[in-house]
Amino acid sequence: MEQRRQVFSVDLLERYAAKGRGDITCMAAGNDVIVLGTSKGWVIRHDFGVGDSFDIDLSAGRPGEQSIHRVFVDPGGSHCIATVVGNGTSDTFYTHAKWTKPRVLSKLKASTREVILGTDNGQLHEIAVDEKDKKEKYIKFLFELSELPESFTGLQMETASINNGTRYYVMAVTPHPVFILLQELALRSSPNGDENFVENKALLDYSKLGEGASVVNRISEQIVEELYFDQTPDAVSRGVIGLCSDASAGLFYAYDQSSIFQVSVNDEGRDMWKVYLDLKEYAAALANCRDALQRDQVYLVQDIMMQAEDAFNTKDFLRAASFYAKDALRTFLLRKLDNLAKDDKCQITMISTWATELYLDKMNRLLLEDDTGSENSSLDYQSIIKEFRAFLSDSKDVLDEATTIKLLESYGRVDELVFFASLKEQHEIVVHHYIQLGEAKKALLVLQKPNVPIDLQYKFAPDLIMLDAYETVESWMTRKDLNPRKLIPAMMRYSSELHAK
Template sequence: MSLGKDTLLRIDLGKPDEPNQVELGRKDEAKVYKMFLDHTGSHLLIALNTSECLYLNRSVQKVRALSRWKGHLIESVGWNKFLGSETNTGPILVGTSQGHIYEAEISVSEGSLFSTNPDQYFRQVYTLEEESGPAPVCCLEIERGIEGKFFIIATTRKRLFQFVGKVPEGTEQQGFSSIFAVHADHLPSFREFPANLGFSEIAFYTPKLRSNPRSFAWMMGNGVLYGTLDYSRPDSILSDERVWVYPPDIDITVNKPISIVLTQFHFLLLLSDRVKAVCTLNGQVVFQDLFLEKFGLLTRMIKDPTVQQIWIHTEKVVFRYHVQRESRDVWKMYMNMNKFDLAKEYCKDRPECLDIVLAKEAEHCFQNKRYLDSAKCYALTQNYFEEIALKFIEAKQEEALMEFLIKKLSNLKPSEKTQTTLLTTWLTELYLNWLGILQGDPSQRNLYLDTREKFRTFLSSPKNKDCLFNNRASIYELLASHGDTEHMVYFAVIMQDYERVVAHHCQHDEYDEALNVLSRHRDEKLFYKFSPVLIQHIPKKVVDAWISMGSRLDARNLIPALVNYSQSASTQQINEAIRYMEFCVYQLEETQQAIHNYLLSLYALCRPDSLLSYLEQAGTSPNRIHYDLKYALRLCAEHGHHRACVHIYKVMELYEEAVDLALQVDVDLAKSCADLPEDDEELRKKLWLKIARHVVQEEKDVKKAMACLSSCALLKIEDVLPFFPDFVTIDHFKEAICNSLEDYNKHIEELKREMEEATQSAKRIREDIQEMRNKYGSVEPQEKCAACDFPLLNRPFYLFLCGHMFHYDCLLQAVFSSLPAYKQAKLEDLQKKLAATSQPSKSHHRSKDADTISLGKGQQSREQIKADIDDIVAAECVYCGELMIRSIDKPFIDPQKYEEEMQSWL
């Protein structure tokens, strides 16, 4: 800022406490007329009232005079925002008081302030005129559009000129001469107003630094020309222009405005004693700030394009304005202008204001018969639901009412279940009514299809799913009341109510469709329920579907359907039932008895050959057979399948019944049954006798009867002879009799040989016993007990053949714990008896003979007791016998004393 005729004050807002004074170095009466600072703050032009111009760069302290500019009073400067740098301005435009526009360039070199290179120039490119001749160039602005197009705006006191042209790519540094050259012979397009302030000023609003301005405001005699800038237009960027006249208290002859600044929604007018803010949307004054006389008259107002701050100064004071919440009431203005989208944009964070805008928009649309748009807006408001609904009903706008309900439904919260249910049911009723009307009008076919699609979208909406599911009974009733079976099926599919879908298809004889639904959704319960109906009409397809389900189906639950079907079906149709049962048995390897029993019954009814094959494949082990043997036997007997009955008898091990029944069919079959009881020779012989009797008495075939003797070694000729009649030729079984006699002779010889061997064995045993009685061993005096390691001869002892020697009591102690409980008890009893026989007699008056007799009896009993004790204790060496082998897994330390033993080692 200028502090006087010869001093400038430069303040860095980042360091406001460090101001810098710059001397202009003028000794004459020259004063600062105007100053022009570029948008980066790097270049400052100082116009003097003596038609001279000075230049100051941010990086230097010294001001330099621009000699080529001398003689021109500078009124305006158009800075180059696209090519300028901190040391070079690039091509700029300069407007003078004589109406001339000059193109210039200023650069700073390292060696000196100004470069002497040719790129520093000052040349005239155009002259602006009004009707009376050349006029001062009040303002200049350079903007670049798309595709290399430049727009230059220049204003005089009453006119606003636009210069439009392209600068060839790569030649931007050469300046704008080519743009002005186009208009050398004629004036460019301009706007002119009759009133005259003596000057004019244009302001621009740029939302972001280094972006193009979005709007402009030109302050001139008739008011303020406001508009937007459209860079896509070919010849003029000014758009949506309007003139806002000055407020009534401004008289351009008395207190004309001095300066103007443009913000997003307002322009500020500077008067000598106040500031007025006028809204660009409606031209109303929304703010006024009066200044006290002590501050002096207001002289200038500018806006910092970088931080969007507004500066106002007098001769004494500088003021700064901050723009805050400028758009807070803009929504209301846009609403009153019926620009509802913009109004909603500027109040989207204020729900109460947004509701007012929506209500106003809805009412505006309703008045203009845009009912669908009105419904969409009403649905977003907090207006009473009933009033809005009645409004559309009275206007007979069902489609708009539906739209309102749909939007209202989409805005409800999950917790508002009652309202959701009400709207869902009402919408369903409206859709059905509307579809019914459209369906009866062929000319409305397209609308019907579109409405049907909307209805289906409504039914399948995930948001409505829970509500529709919980109230599906009501929806079904509505669909049924309208007779809309198509959508009833559609709704049932959405609700996954496939039971209803299948039932519908079955009722309308659409069995293939019903089966397709079952196969697609693979619900086992539905298969069980509807299979009895479907198999009556499409048995093969049903069985194919069952097979495709595999193990997911329990065949037991399908048996009732097959039973009902097989009772009335032909053999060919029963084969389908057999096919599925075979799949269960052989593919799924089912073991359930009901399945096997039913397959068995089907085989018995239609496939006897498969019956026997199945029984044989099932095996003969009762534990591995999955059918009921008694049921199978009764079934086969009822249908006369004797071979199958024979097989079942064999499995049940009823061999006599098997042979008896087999003899009615085939003797060879009976023979195969007779050999089955391998462990019971008596029964096997009995069975073969049955066969022999049958052959002799029924078939009267002697040769075959003799063959039975060779087939079974248990049968002898004497067993068979009683079956023959009294008079029969012996030649037929002479050989069999001879063979039998030879077998008897051989058996007698074998018995004699066995008797001789037994005699020899008994003789050898007697000799061994006698040898054992005469066996003895020698004990040295120093021998010790193997258990306690004390001298052996001190107490009674035992000597074993293995060489181990033990004291009696040591051996008793070692053996006792290993004896079974009953032997331990017996041993204790024997010890008590032995102790009792060792006590002297208490009678002193017995005769000598009586004592002798008593001693004799006691001595005999005592020896027997000792022998019994020896049999238990000394049966085997405790170290070499089985006792030692059995104790291999016995712990060295008793588990009960383990903890005690561990503690002793610590």
């Protein structure tokens, strides 16, 4: 079992990306363009599409220390808006990819639309400002972090139009740890804000980014991978400070105070069928399956659960326990095999052998149930045989040959024994089986394969010529490597048997 490539990987994209203009404070991306804001008031534009960069000093002409608070880039990567703060004041600038000087957006110093404010003590307020009077039209309390008051350090709001108004979805972030506050707000402006209300609050606790980041599956809410970043020694103390995405290029980035990292995604949906299967959402699991084997596993688990529940409902508790225990164990072992590294050879062989025995037990149990004439039992039986053969095909190189053959023999699974012998190129077992069944043509086809030892031709010649003399001789005549002298005993035996009759 080969260890699969991780879904997410991290690569260093640009070391010392701030170019000595201070520490990185914020970042945005669009169309292979990354724009950085620094602690010294500089905006640095990296265009990875054409391979150049330039920087603009937004602190020029402003007294005291200045820092870039936020930068925004359009999806095309041409337009940039940046806010610089310092000495209790702030200004917002606009710059274009072709400009050498920024332009101050003075009209953004007032707003007549709804604004969400986060406070130092963990409160959210809605506010609207009258542009003419430069006064608040109203301010309305929305939410408070009562259990763990912390300052809100970032807010993101999205809107959605519905029949009776506009919905506002707000994400608020606090520093230690990072909290994500998902709120669905229905805001309808009025002079006193009486019609505003909040519904469907949910508070989720996430780990601090630090030296790495945890990748969480949004469906299962489980951590699936850990990401680690190659940081410089002076950046380790602060850790990774932010993430952003380039929607146009489909890329994801992380950054610390000096470096930019690219986070690559490799087939992130490949295991979603397992996630939904664990949640018992079988329709969603089937929709995310990539091949027949995955679908068979979903059908199997779904069928097992139904049979177990039926047995439980009829108070056949022993039978229900049998379904739950053995089939759940087999499913667990198969999942375990998927996650083992190819170097764990002993463990892979042991678990594969265990799973083989559980498959054999399942087939025999279904075979006994099939005596009742139930159509469902027959379909289940055929399905598990198909799944088991697929498992043998996948595991033929890790299963111990002798042990597996003994297991198949002990359970009386002759057809599966022949199937496994064919996979392992144990041609003698296969030919012997076909001769026992009187299937001379099938036995001859096996012997005609180029990798079959020629000695088997002579060993089985007496039996084959007695079963079907014509087909056997025809098969011999197609071979140029046979020694006729070694076939004489078989022909003499056939002749004597023929005369004896």
